[in-house]
Amino acid sequence: MKIINSKQIKEWDQLTIKHQNISSWDLMERAVLKLTENIVNDIPSKAPIIIFCGKGNNGGDGLGVARELEKLGYKTLIYILKSENYSEDNLKNQQLLSSNELHFFNLNEELQLPENSVIIDAIFGIGINQPLDDDWNSIFNQIEKSNPTQIISIDLPSGFIADLPMQKYFPCCKSNKTYTFQVPKLGLLFPENQIYTDEFILLDIGLEQNVSNEFETDYYFIQKNDIQKFLKKISKFSHKGTFGHTLIIGGSLGKIGSIVLTAKAALKTGSGLVTTYTPQCGLNILQTNLIESMSLVDDSEKQIEYFPEIKIYQGVAVGMGMGQHPTTDANFINWIKNQKQPLVIDADALNCLAKQKDCFTLIPQDSVLTPHPKELQRLIGEWENDFEKLEKVKKLAVFHQLTFIIKGFYTAVITSDGKTYFNSTGNWGMATAGSGDTLSGIIASLIGQGYNSSEASILGVYLHGLAGDFAVKKIHPHSLIASNISDFISEAYFYLDSNF
């Protein structure tokens, strides 16, 4: 699914109105019914509800929801911003409510807000592209101080600018949940913006799909149907060779577990064969814990000193648990400089590269880098905000023809053509030791199965998150450990095979 900016969404509205031969009111009514249908499941029937409405169409949505909730027997208190210029559909919605139900407010006003209410925030949506005036803080503070049981935002938390970096001092309503129309808004996917809403839920309001090709974008939100489009079909004549031979290089004394996790993930993802390359101390651990894998060992007991020949392998991951012994570091750099085939580069291999000047020139093209935030910072330096971080990474990805995976709640895959794919699967339980090792094994396995680096990364990140989502149906997120993720890759595949 494409992620488009606010201006494009407005064009999309207009094109939908034209192609479907409907009015803007009809579209708003669709939004209102979808919203109401969902909101009623969020609120207890007797809960007091306060709906804050602005003067544009976001406010129009809020007024429409108020009307629908009243029809269903809910008691609502409606606050609407006093203004000279309401949008047409906003006014029409006001007229459908009796005038004594509407409380008009000014920014400097003390409002009488009952405590413990459900608040519906319909003041601003995608119509703003610059920060709200500081006076808005008084309204948002009063909302917060009224101790609401929950705050539900329509389309965006009011004051949130979807396509530009937010600064902490910009006035903005902070909500528990945001129902956003049709497509995710870019800023909602950035970790730095998690303070504005705990979660967003997409509401399909039937914007015309046939015209969405017209919108150019570098950003995508990856869901099941996107993944199904490029999943390879398996032939009954397939054999071990078809599914590739994956090599996992890493481990050091005390950190062999990370190689067990990576290798297990590669096997569960479907590699035909998996071989590990570790220091000698890894041999017994691997042969005992993962009998399906084959082990090669370095001459050294505690850390890798000589890196292997990799030509016979179709997928290679390097760096997990590798440590940063000076000999390992020096020999890794000498080795990587001479490699031609794409690698999945993780953990200490990234830390080692970060110590080199112009490190990206040493990496074979089409490789996949999987840094967590600290590793990314070591590689690319500081960033001001998540927009800048993404831009920096995008430039490097294009210039050096690499794929970067920036891990987070919405993990982002930045490919060598400058596109960013945000992942929709995964949960907080997956923030656990070894989760990243598992991801590297999945991606190396997929490259071994013939997916290119971008496809393997997008699919890998999705599968990893999905396996984690199935895992937390059986295991509490607190108790989820990395090896559980691999145990549920099979469930993830079944889900992708299915059409529900």
Ligand SMILES: NC(=O)C1=CN([C@@H]2O[C@H](COP(=O)(O)OP(=O)(O)OC[C@H]3O[C@@H](n4cnc5c(N)ncnc54)[C@H](O)[C@@H]3O)[C@@H](O)[C@H]2O)[C@H](O)CC1
């Ligand atoms: N396809 C859809 O997504 C649909 C969206 N709907 C809803 O409509 C809003 C967008 O409506 P719009 O009228 O364009 O904008 P807003 O209501 O967000 O606000 C406009 C209002 O605010 C004023 N304004 C702009 N910037 C500022 C500022 N910095 N400070 C103060 N005031 C500002 C501006 O002048 C306008 O008066 C969308 O989010 C959805 O909720 C439809 O209902 C269905 C289709």
Ligand SMILES: [K+]
């Ligand atoms: K809003």
